[in-house]
Amino acid sequence: MRLNRRSGMLAPVQPGPVMSSDVAELQELLAQVALRDRAAFQELYRRSSPKLFAICLRILKDQQEAEDALQEVFVKIWHNADRYAAPLASPQAWMNAVTRNLAIDMLRRRRPGGGEMDAAERLADDRPGPEEAAVMRSEGRRIEACLAQLDPDRAEAVRLAYVEGASYVELAERFDVPLNTMRSWLRRSLIKLRECLTR
Amino acid sequence: MIDDTSRQDPPELDPRDIATAGEYVLGTLPLAEREAFRRRLLAEPALAAEVTRWESHFDPIADEVRPVGPPPTAWPKVERRLFAAPSDRIAAGAARLWKLLALGSALAAAVLVALLWLGQPDRTEEPLLWVSDMVSADSSVRLTALYDETDGDMRVSVAGTPPSPGRDFELWLIQGDLAPISLGVMPHEGHTQMPVPPDLQTLVANATLAITDEPSGGAPGGVATGPIVAQAEMRRI
Numbered sequence: 411m412r413l414n415r416r417s418g419m420l421a422p423v424q425p426g427p428v429m430s431s432d433v434a435e436l437q438e439l440l441a442q443v444a445l446r447d448r449a450a451f452q453e454l455y456r457r458s459s460p461k462l463f464a465i466c467l468r469i470l471k472d473q474q475e476a477e478d479a480l481q482e483v484f485v486k487i488w489h490n491a492d493r494y495a496a497p498l499a500s501p502q503a504w505m506n507a508v509t510r511n512l513a514i515d516m517l518r519r520r521r522p523g524g525g526e527m528d529a530a531e532r533l534a535d536d537r538p539g540p541e542e543a544a545v546m547r548s549e550g551r552r553i554e555a556c557l558a559q560l561d562p563d564r565a566e567a568v569r570l571a572y573v574e575g576a577s578y579v580e581l582a583e584r585f586d587v588p589l590n591t592m593r594s595w596l597r598r599s600l601i602k603l604r605e606c607l608t609r
Numbered sequence: 610m611i612d613d614t615s616r617q618d619p620p621e622l623d624p625r626d627i628a629t630a631g632e633y634v635l636g637t638l639p640l641a642e643r644e645a646f647r648r649r650l651l652a653e654p655a656l657a658a659e660v661t662r663w664e665s666h667f668d669p670i671a672d673e674v675r676p677v678g679p680p681p682t683a684w685p686k687v688e689r690r691l692f693a694a695p696s697d698r699i700a701a702g703a704a705r706l707w708k709l710l711a712l713g714s715a716l717a718a719a720v721l722v723a724l725l726w727l728g729q730p731d732r733t734e735e736p737l738l739w740v741s742d743m744v745s746a747d748s749s750v751r752l753t754a755l756y757d758e759t760d761g762d763m764r765v766s767v768a769g770t771p772p773s774p775g776r777d778f779e780l781w782l783i784q785g786d787l788a789p790i791s792l793g794v795m796p797h798e799g800h801t802q803m804p805v806p807p808d809l810q811t812l813v814a815n816a817t818l819a820i821t822d823e824p825s826g827g828a829p830g831g832v833a834t835g836p837i838v839a840q841a842e843m844r845r846i
Contacts, residue, residue: 448692452684455684455687459678459679459683459684460676460677460678460679460799460800461671461674461676463676463677463678463679463683464674464675464676464677465671465674467677468674469636473680476679477679477680477682477683477686480679480683480687481683481686481687481690484687484691485687485690485691488691499661499664499665499668500665500668502668503664503665503668506664506668506671507634507664507668510634510636510671514636514643515643517636518636518639518640518643519640551669552666552669553666553667553669553670554669568635569670571635571636571637572635572636572667572670572671573670573671573673573674575636576637577637577639578637578639581637593637596632596635596637597625597628597629597631597632598628600627600628600631600632600635601624601627601628603631603666604627604628604631604663607666
C-alpha cells in the first residue's frame with residue numbers, strides 16, 4: 411500500500427486587522443450570539459480569536475495564562491453579547507475592551523513583585539516600527555494626533571500601559587521617576603488627552 | 610464608526626474622575642482602587658459612560674497588536690466549558706432516571722443504583738482528542754495540531770518565524786515504520802482546519818507529527834526533502 415499523498419495547499423486563515431467593512435458582519439454575529447446561535451459563536455471565535463489572543467499575550471506575556479484569559483473572554487462574550495450596545499462602540503472595540511479588562515484583572519491579581527522589571531525591559535522591543543504605525547486605521551488618527559501633542563515620554567507611557575498592561579511600578583522604573591511622579595504625570599496626560607479628543 | 614459620543618455634550622464630570630476613568634481603562638489603577646472604581650461604575654452611569662468613551666478613544670491603539678492564532682486546543686475548551694459542562698451530563702442522567710421512575714416498576718427501582726453510577730459524567734463518553742505540540746529547537750516556530758477522532762478533523766495553528774521566501778512548512782504524519790505521509794502545506798501564520806482523509810484516520814492515534822522546510826507548494830513527489838523543523842508525538846487529551 412502506497413500511503414504517500416499530498417492533500418494539497420491549505421487555505422490559510424488570514425487574521426488581518428478587522429476593517430470597517432466587517433463591522434456590520436461582526437454586529438450581526440454578535441446579535442446572533444445573543445440569541446444563542448452556536449454556529450455564529452464559532453464563526454465569531456474564528457474571526458476574532460487571533461486578535462483577542464494577541465491582546466491577552468501582550469498583556470499577560472504567558473502562553474498558558476493568555477489561553478486561560480481567551481477562554482474567559484469567549485465565555486463572557488457568549489453570556490454578555492446582548493449587552494453590546496452598537497451605537498456606543500464598534501463590535502471589535504467592545505470585544506477588545508472585554509478582553510483587555512479581563513487580562514488586566516488577571517495581571518493585577520498575579521502575585522505582586524515577581525518579574526515586573528523584566529517585563530518592563532521587554533516592553534521596549536515590542537513597540538511597532540514606523541512602518542507599522544503608518545498602516546494604522548484612519549479612526550486611529552484622532553488618538554494618534556492627540557498623543558503626538560503630549561511629551562513623547564508621556565505618550566509612550568500611555569501606549570505601554572494600554573498595549574503591554576504596564577503598571578505604575580514598571581512605568582516608574584522605565585522612565586526613571588518616583589512612583590508618585592509617574593502617576594501624576596499620567597493623570598495629567600490623561601486630562602490633556604481628553605481635552606484634545608473632545609475638541 | 611468607532612465612537613461619536615465624544616461629540617455629544619459631555620456630562621459634567623470632575624476632571625479627577627475623568628483621569629481615574631482613563632487610568633481604569635488603561636489598566637494602571639492598582640488592584641484595590643480598580644475594584645473600588647468598578648463598584649462606583651455600577652451606581653454612576655455618567656462614570657460608566659466616561660469609561661466607554663475612553664475605551665473607544667484608546668481602541669485604535671490596539672491596531673498595533675498583531676493577531677496571533679490561539680492554539681487549536683483553545684476552542685474545544687471554550688465549547689466544553691459552555692456547552693458540555695458536567696452539569697449537563699448529570700442533568701441528562703437525571704432525566705433518564707425520571708423516565709425509569711415513571712415506569713414505576715420494582716425492577717426499575719432495582720437498577721436505579723446502577724444507573725446512578727452510569728449517569729455520572731464519564732470521561733470515556735467524551736470524544737477522543739489528540740494533540741501534538743511541535744516547537745523548533747530554537748523555539749522560533751511553534752505548530753500545534755489538534756485531532757478530533759469523532760469527525761476526523763485536524764485543527765492546526767502556526768506561530769513564530771515564517772519560512773524563508775520561496776519555502777513552505779509541510780506537515781507529515783509518521784506512524785510506525787511507514788514512510789512519512791504528507792498532510793499538507795501549512796499557512797505561514799494563524800490557524801487552519803484540515804480534514805484527515807478517511808483512509809488515514811486510523812493512523813493518527815499515537816502517531817508523530819513533524820514539519821519540514823520544503824520548496825514553496827510542498828515537497829515534490831510527496832517525499833520530504835527538507836530538514837525537520839520540529840516534531841512531536843500526538844498525546845491523548
